Amino acid sequence: MNRPRVVVVGAGFAGYRAARTLARLARGRADITLLNPTDYFLYLPLLPQVAAGVLEARRVTVSLPGTLRGVRLVLGEADHVDLDARTVRYTGPEGDAGTLGYDRLVLAVGSVNKLLPVPGVAEHAHGFRGLPEALYLRDHVTRQMELAAAETDPALRAARCTFVVVGAGYTGTEVAAHLKIFTDRPARRGGPRPRWLLLDVAPRVLPEMDERMSRTAARALRARGVQVRTGTSVREATPDGVLLSDGEFVASRTLVWCVGVRPDPLVTAVGEPLERGRLLVDPYLRVPGRPEVFACGDAAAVPDLRRPGEFTPMTAQHAWRQGRVAAENVAASLDRSRRGRPYRHRDLGFAVDLGGARAAANPFGIPLSGPAAGAVTRGYHLAALPGNRVRVAADWLLDAVLPRQGVQLGLLRSWSVPLDTASPELARVPGGPDPTPAPAGDAPKTHPTDPSDSAQGDRGNR
Missing domain, CATH: 3.50.50.100 (FAD/NAD(P)-binding domain)
Incomplete structure (x- = not known):
């Protein structure tokens, strides 16, 4: 029997936590692939100290192959997601193209610099x-x-x-x-x-x-x-x-x-409803109408259950915790003995x-x-x-x-x-x-x- 294929796109706070949690929960019962442009997780909050010479650059990076056992790393940047065909197309670091098929998909592509129409x-x-x-x-x-x-x-x-x-x-x-x-x-x-x-x-x-x-x-x-x-x-x-x-x-x-930041442009091409550029999901971090697709982190508009009608802000705290909940809900969708749970968090x-x-x-x-x-x-x-x-x-x-x-x-x-x-x-x-x-x-x-x-x-x- 073929094992289900789980693809996690992005290794920021949400994607890294999702891949690590999934590897622990699946215990070899699923093929987990992490697609990311680099081979490290970047701890963004300490980046100013790298620029100021306090920390050496490698201190704020965590090796993906070295810390994510049971997860296959594919170096590349996703440039298209076909939800109907259940595939993710990507471009590798040397310009080569590739495609990943999935049974479950976790979109955790994060955010990029926010641009304003200011000349120059x-x-x-x-x-x-x-x-x-x-x-x-x-x-x-x-x-x-x-x-x-x-x-x-x-x-x-x-x-x-x-x-x-x-x-x-x-x-x-x-x-x-x-x-x-x-x-x-x-x-x-x-x-x-x-x-x-x-x-x-x-x-x-x-x-x-x-x-x-x-x-x-x-x-x-x-x-x-x-x-x-x-x-x-x-x-x-x-x-x-x-x-x-x-x-x-x-x-x-x-x-x-x-x-500030804006959601990664990849989510605009997914073709699903957006909220200010972020992919709309339900409290279980699922894309409505696509039970096999989950999204978390800065690229996802996650309902804030503590403030009805609002969405959780784009912070590392939320991304880190959403990554864990997304992984738990993916595992629950693959194993009926597990129960999913909605995302609920109070800022610490x-x-x-x-x-x-x-x-x-x-x-x-x-x-x-x-x-x-x-x-x-x-x-x-x-x-x-x-x-x-x-x-x-x-x-x-x-x-x-x-x-x-x-x-x-x-x-x-x-x-x-x-x-x-x-x-x-x-x-x-x-x-x-x-x-x-x-x-x-x-x-x-x-x-x-x-x-x-x-x-x-x-x-x-x-």
Whole structure:
């Protein structure tokens, strides 16, 4: 008798948890295949620390073959799902095409950078959703500080060490906080003083979180020297800087785009009902009318049973827990002795790492700040990491007692990490297949080489 085929698409928080739980529940009674562009699970919350040189890049990755026993990994990116034929078509890392058949399908493709129709953003902004983007940003910021130190023109020196972050949500706040510390260190050795701006159209930082956390984060950012501009957005981005909505032009060579995320464009092509770009599912995470198809994570609009009429937000907490419920319900659909269950979850609180000993957290609704919040935040990340806990803790300890290595690795150029891509986890390579383009209606898929990113830039002299 043939074993049922289960295909999990995506190895983010939801997909990784679903595959791991399914392998434990199936115990060899099903063929489980995980389709993902990379061979690792990326722990996104620690990505700002990679960009700031606190953590080595591999610390925030967890090997899929090494941790998912009983799961077959297929490297590739899904580009079409045929629900009637029960197949998933994908493109491999070397451009080869393939097809996977399934009896049960779990769509956990996650999210990508959210684009807005702002002139120049697609060409000149840097995203922050994948490891290549974090590594490029660290090199770029290091390069700008080094060039500023050697610059004799005061205006150009100021532009090179001015950094603009758009989006004061979870990611943007942490990026500004950590990288401000990163650029302060060369300044203390006699280099140029960096200027960091954090912009958001909302009236406060962390607008989606508790107001007490927002005030704590804003105080910490301002005390560190980050200029927080609420009620402000970008009207236009150029090679020489950004034009703000209040009419001010900020000369800069760095624009970091952290305005939020949108569901992976793959779900729009599935052909099933959507809710703001997310695939509609029932409380059991099944696609209505397709009992063999499940969806979870950022790409799924999951009903919030605690708030009737609303859907769960796109957070890692929900994705991680939805992955487990999806796996349990897939297992129940294959084994009548098991019972499925609806997804129901109450937030346990949030934590925002602001660098050093500073953080803002509200575990179980208890507001914390300062060293206590820092300890809770790092303890939470260590507990949530599926692997590399000792290595991460060791990097934190070394960062506390040793200076960071502010060097350029020169592994990526700007055209390798376009903002308007549906594949932020993949760096574009010469002669390789292009990352999946953004769907029609978003910003045009153009990301020319930065004016100063010439062959000279490959040698780290940009």
